[in-house]
Amino acid sequence: MNRVTIDLSILRSNVRRISAIMAEHGATWSLVTKVLCGHPATMRAISQLGLDSLGDSRLANLESAAAEAPDMTRWYLRPPAVSAAREIVDLAHVSLVTELDALDVLDRYAGRRGVMHRVIVMVEVGELREGVLPSALIAFARRAVSLRNLEILGVGANIGCLSGTIPTIEQLSPLPLYRKLIELEFGLPVPYVSAGSSIVLSALLQGNVPDGVNHYRIGEAAFLGTDLLRGGRLDGLENAFTIEAEIVEIGEKNLVPLGEISEDVAPFGTGPERDTHPGERAHRALVGIGQLDTEVNGLTPIDPEHHVAGASSDIAVVSLGTNRSGLTVGDTIRFRPDYSAVARAMNSRYLKREVINAEDSAGGISLAESAPARP
Numbered sequence: 001m002n003r004v005t006i007d008l009s010i011l012r013s014n015v016r017r018i019s020a021i022m023a024e025h026g027a028t029w030s031l032v033t034k035v036l037c038g039h040p041a042t043m044r045a046i047s048q049l050g051l052d053s054l055g056d057s058r059l060a061n062l063e064s065a066a067a068e069a070p071d072m073t074r075w076y077l078r079p080p081a082v083s084a085a086r087e088i089v090d091l092a093h094v095s096l097v098t099e100l101d102a103l104d105v106l107d108r109y110a111g112r113r114g115v116m117h118r119v120i121v122m123v124e125v126g127e128l129r130e131g132v133l134p135s136a137l138i139a140f141a142r143r144a145v146s147l148r149n150l151e152i153l154g155v156g157a158n159i160g161c162l163s164g165t166i167p168t169i170e171q172l173s174p175l176p177l178y179r180k181l182i183e184l185e186f187g188l189p190v191p192y193v194s195a196g197s198s199i200v201l202s203a204l205l206q207g208n209v210p211d212g213v214n215h216y217r218i219g220e221a222a223f224l225g226t227d228l229l230r231g232g233r234l235d236g237l238e239n240a241f242t243i244e245a246e247i248v249e250i251g252e253k254n255l256v257p258l259g260e261i262s263e264d265v266a267p268f269g270t271g272p273e274r275d276t277h278p279g280e281r282a283h284r285a286l287v288g289i290g291q292l293d294t295e296v297n298g299l300t301p302i303d304p305e306h307h308v309a310g311a312s313s314d315i316a317v318v319s320l321g322t323n324r325s326g327l328t329v330g331d332t333i334r335f336r337p338d339y340s341a342v343a344r345a346m347n348s349r350y351l352k353r354e355v356i357n358a359e360d361s362a363g364g365i366s367l368a369e370s371a372p373a374r375p
Helices: 008-024 041-044 057-068 083-090 102-113 133-147 174-186 197-207 220-224 339-346
Strands: 003-007 028-030 053-056 072-075 094-097 118-124 150-155 190-194 216-219 241-254 281-287 297-302 307-311 316-321 331-337 352-356
Touching: 003 008, 003 339, 008 028, 008 197, 008 220, 028 220, 041 057, 041 150, 041 352, 053 057, 057 072, 057 083, 072 083, 083 102, 094 102, 102 118, 102 150, 118 133, 133 150, 150 174, 174 190, 174 241, 190 197, 197 216, 197 220, 220 339, 241 339, 281 331, 297 307, 331 339, 331 352
Parallel strands: 003 352, 028 053, 028 216, 053 072, 072 094, 094 118, 118 150, 150 190, 190 216
Antiparallel strands: 003 241, 241 281, 241 331, 281 316, 297 331, 307 316
16 A cells, blocks of 8 residues: 555644644744644644644645634735735735735625634745845835724745755744834734744754744644754654555665766656665565655665665655565555655645544544545
8 A cells, every 4th residue: 555644643743743832932823734734633633632723825735724624814925916815815814915915905805704804914034035125024014904804913034945945033033013113103013923834943943043033933843843944853743644556566676877977868767776786675665656656865864774766657666675674565665755755645635644642532423535546
């Protein structure tokens, strides 16, 4: 069986750890669920974790969240497209805004729905992704304040998502000041400085986030435990995901291909294994997942003696070394995926996705998929 498993006991532990960090620093956070790709069973599991808000950048995923975790506040995490404003108002309680036209159309649809839509005004702080320039912030806020069906919930920023910018106190320090400027200019409370992400969480634990940043949007650290600044795992966090792939062939083979090798021939750039020489042999297992299923380069075998030798669209080759450890056809090899591997695997229609170790006593909620994916 080829499948992705999400260990809810690990995810629950990660959520508790991050919530404790937030409480220690007087902050709150929203769980970013983009990597789940709206998977219904996992979204149901999310509703059991004691969180009050989540965020996503895909409306289809927010639709799943609305159905499976209806009591959680939903944040729309990408600048609103004017053409999608109606759906954004219907599916999200909060959105991150950077354009005046988006403010106007969100206000119009919120008025038609009879709701108050809340916005985080995103400010450019050096990442060169989305954000209002600081010089235009007060004028932008003035427009937002003038609209009857919008409320400024906070100011925010994105760091490290595009340019790889490392967050610093100097970069983040203006944001609480921008919040205070808006409050003083318009006499309105602005509750949030939403400048935190998984990389900013890493900076926070190193003491490199200024006072005043009080809201974080965290996905990768919560699901995978990743320390995006130093590598490895953040203290107390683990990877909740495993990818399992069934062995379809196993045997001892040469490690260096015969004939001339060209990267132009191999569509995914697979070549000879590392540190090998002609005539060297080892056990190799072929497993039934490939680049159409996930980012194979983002898979790390749990057995430290194994390594991924390469992959095509639908097959990956795992080098087992000189000892096949009793493995045979029909057994599975387990991998820890990185973020890109998880995102592609969760979006694959070829892999079964399953929540394990779920405490399923509340309301008899089923966390199994209705039907397994066909390989």
